[in-house]
Amino acid sequence: MVRLKEPQLSGLGQNPAAPIDALVRLAAHEAGRHGLELRKGQLPNQVVEALLTYGGSDSAVLLNGTRVSPTMRCRIAEHPDPAIRDARADFIRTMVEREVRLGGIEDLVEAYGRPPTELAATSDPKLRAMVARTWRERPIAVQLALLTDPDPEVRAAATQDKHPGVPPEYYERCLADPVVRANIARHIPLTPEQFDRLLATGEETVLHAVAGNPHLTVDMVARLQDSADPSVRVAVAYSRHVTPETRDRLLALVEAEDAAGSDDAAVALRWSPYTPSWLRDAPLAERLAYLDCPHTMFRKVLATGRDLPAEAWQRLDDDPDVSVRRAAAHRPDTPPHILLRLIRAHGERSHVRPLLVDHPNFPRQELRGLVDEPNPRTRLLALKDPELPVAELRRFGDSAEAFLRAGAARHPNVGADLLERLLMDPDPHVVEDAAANPVLPRARMDRIIADAGL
Template sequence: MDQQVLQSLAGNPAAPEDVLVRLCRDRHLAGMVGVREGELPDAVVDAIADHHDPALITSLSRRGSVSATKARRLAEHPVAAVRQAWLGAPRQQLVGDRYLTIVELERLLGMPRSELARHQDPVIRAAAARCWFGPSTEAHRALLTDPDPTVRTAAVSRRHPQVPVDLQPEFLRNPVTRPVLARYAQLTDQQSRALAEDPDPEVRGGLAHHPALPPATRELLFTDPDEMVQVTIMQHPSLAEEERTRRYDLCRAAAAAGDEVAEMVVEFFDLFGPDWLRTAPLERRLAYLDSPFAAFREVVAWSRDLPPEAYARLDADPVHRVRSAAAKRPDAPPALVERILREHGDSRKSRWRWTDHPNFPTEVLHTYADHPDERVRSYAPRDPNLPPETLARLATDASAVVRRAVAAGPGSPAEILTVLLTDPEPSVAAQAAANPRLSVTSMRSLLDRAGLP
């Protein structure tokens, strides 16, 4: 049996306790079960712990999926590897996991953020500094002046408040925090030039975001060897549109002549819009509705406070990603949302789907079932009320894309899902195994065929 099918079953939200326990007989599948959302039954935790694998125990701690009773038993587990992994997991997360939120950190250690920031252990203070975005001025300054250098460094981030002026020199000297400080620190012309010549492209890239750059520094950045530094400075808010266009045209000419860096500058300039425009006042954002650069128009299209006439223009933009960004606003016309799905489909880079849009007209989905395009046809099973006979027909479609959509369908009956478990395309069978409408009997039969006791 394809391992992908069993992995999908491990993530099925409707899988009962006995199925999860049997899956845990396999060490790899136990890891998949261990990262399920929510609290796991104690018997499942026991089955995972039976592998005596520290990585699995640490994963259980990270997910917060163990009951208080079972947590105490793991802390007293007779096998040293299990016991040590459980007791050491929180500290391991603090050192290595930079994606904890301050709320998760509070829950993990059982104390409020204000106490975490003053904790006697510098590892915990550093974790608080790293995770706590938007601390009070007093708390932030205390972390920035902490006696431990790892805490001070952790308190500097693009998402943190700016470092006060009197503390900026220290963090500019630190190569780890210099890229962040280069974005806004008070700089002399000499300091600005030194940063523009720094060997680290992240420092030069940070400097390219600085709102106040001397002309000589800006000229250096226009010829920087790193393409993203050039893109950032060419998108700088202080640049007049005529000058921006001139610089862009020079890059295009250089790219046409074979300059590889210029080729990448042109490509990235068109893909990534400027961050400063996202938070600019409405009047300034509206000034870019007619920008010759799609990346600028796309940033404006993500705004959710534009007047109706602005949205009307963006809805008719010649570039799909601009229209798409505007159409994701909650009050987009249903016909527009449906047309974008039908003509362009969902983005492969996001789990969000156009049928999730609050204004998507779900009543049209059944009309897709006979569409000649397999991609459009695959949207029909998203209709939870699609007739069983239509689903049965689509489940035998020549296209695996369509069959996979049936396997994921919210209205697909258990009988059809059972059949799709044996589909020759592994991704179709895996999708059927993940569907919560799959019968428990079919789940157990899968485990029987896989030889899991």
Template sequence: MSLEAEPSALAAQKDLAADLVWRLLRHRETRRAVALLREDLTEAMIEEIIALGSARSLAANCSVPAEVRARLAEHPEPAVRCAIAASVADDPPGLWVRLADDPDPSVRMFLAMNDHLAPELPAGLAADPDPGVRSSIVDHWRDAPDRVRRALMTDPVPPVRRDSVRNYVPPADLLPALLADPVTRAAAVGHTAPSPELAADPDSAVRVAVADHPDLPAGLRDQLAQDPDMFVRNAIAARPDTPPALRERIVATLQTDNPVAGWFLAYRRDPNVGGTPPPVPPILTREQAEALLARADL
């Protein structure tokens, strides 16, 4: 662990003496870690964190008292209000409504991510004039009622329509129009039977969706295994029902000089390609913690 990372890891250590926490507040990065992660912040520490400009990190800490979070919901910086909106309870009552009326759409977008909202609030956000807010509702309100889903799947803004079809099961009566719409066709493919026409669609995203279809016939699988687009071929290679010999032949064709594309292709076939998570930082004694802070000039 690097010298810079060690003090930030110390910021999350339970039962850390208060005087050591105060020392961590001296540096911006360690102060942010303290503000975000600690559950034992005193009123004086909270005031110091706000005064030193780390209110955004503090706003994302769900252990901060409700009255402090309500106060931060009025902060002049939208980023602070966003952090509050994403997880705050309606305490005091009316806080959600105030955030739903925030003039900055980014705050309303983050409010749409909040898992604790009363049912009437997501419905209002689903009709928000800002398309980013409506898209955020699509991503986070998975049990939206039918009337809301229909409105979002026929939204005038293309990304909202596309994301809606990706996240909701389309009603049967809307499916033909969604398949005819170039914006939503790829997302709608999974809700219809694969066909030779879809497997030959000029949009490679549609062909990838066909390649991912759980009921893909062997004939279309073999056709898409020779697709000119390597991401379509890779989708076939990633299927559990693709014969090993065919998979090997496909993988041999997936050569790219782009390391990001190469990683994505490999990850698609094996999600474990990302490696193991970093080790949990060790718990330090007071003596070790003091030595660490001294080395970091804290």
């Protein structure tokens, strides 16, 4: 990656305080262009022009939407070089050909210059399938045409998501179609006859889809209890139609298979898509009965509620499983000491938003106290304090962990001497973050650019 070779230039291209003339000069270097293309917000017109000059079609692919002004969008659309003029459209068409899912129907409309209804009826089946994947608010007439499309990939794409769904009068047709039956078997109410036919297919994907269907009756759930598939047994155990004794038995079987080394059982227990989501909508009294449930998933779903009494929250805040405690801590009125206790004991889960440290009740005055925590991931959170003293930041700058040094490099209170040292760090990610810090002096920006011969 370019930024690993020239991280100062890449970081400077992302620096929100870098002046326009510096950004224009950076566009002449591959690493500078890399940073500019990652830069947040709309790019100044002069910078876009420089990117087109030096980056050509490679840069033009990323210059679209709110990244560029209307003036520059017109400039690109009318550019004398067809490679630049057509770069974005060619990229979108390549993604369609390779069946790489795009963000939205707007990309297709821009690339093909046709409205969505025309794209849905195009002769290219790959394009029709991409319309089905990206046009989420399509009219029912378009959906019906896609459901009956002669190409199986188009039909599969039209039923891949729960919405816009399948009208009841098309249930039988779709259930008879091998390429879409699993997709819709997850969502629609099934008659006993349809349920029997789906099980008779013997297809694992169909069986898993049926097992997670929220509309199954008591009899249907009972039919699935003796399945040899551990994922199905977990799905049944999470159903509202089984007794606690049956639930315990089914999960104990899967746990025993997991202990014996079964990969299928391990997947079913740890990465199952099934949850007792019905519990969220159950009456409060029914939900509270699961406070003592021995199975973590039920207590975790219970903790996502917002109307539990104080005694229930106290129990969930002290739950033996940290995932339950984390779920409970996301409620609006979590006490500050509960949030701090969780952070100190277990740190954050960076992929879960919002972060606990960003909770309105989190005692932000305690952030500075995290600098002495033994867990480096917990220490990192001290950098959330925008006024963290330079002396503490130097401790982060001396850390063995590169992610802690990078955190210091991004901090608004970093001192000039420390920032200079981090600009020369052996880890390129730290260097890039230091160069992207808006407190970097203008003179130092100029020196970085001059040293690169720009």
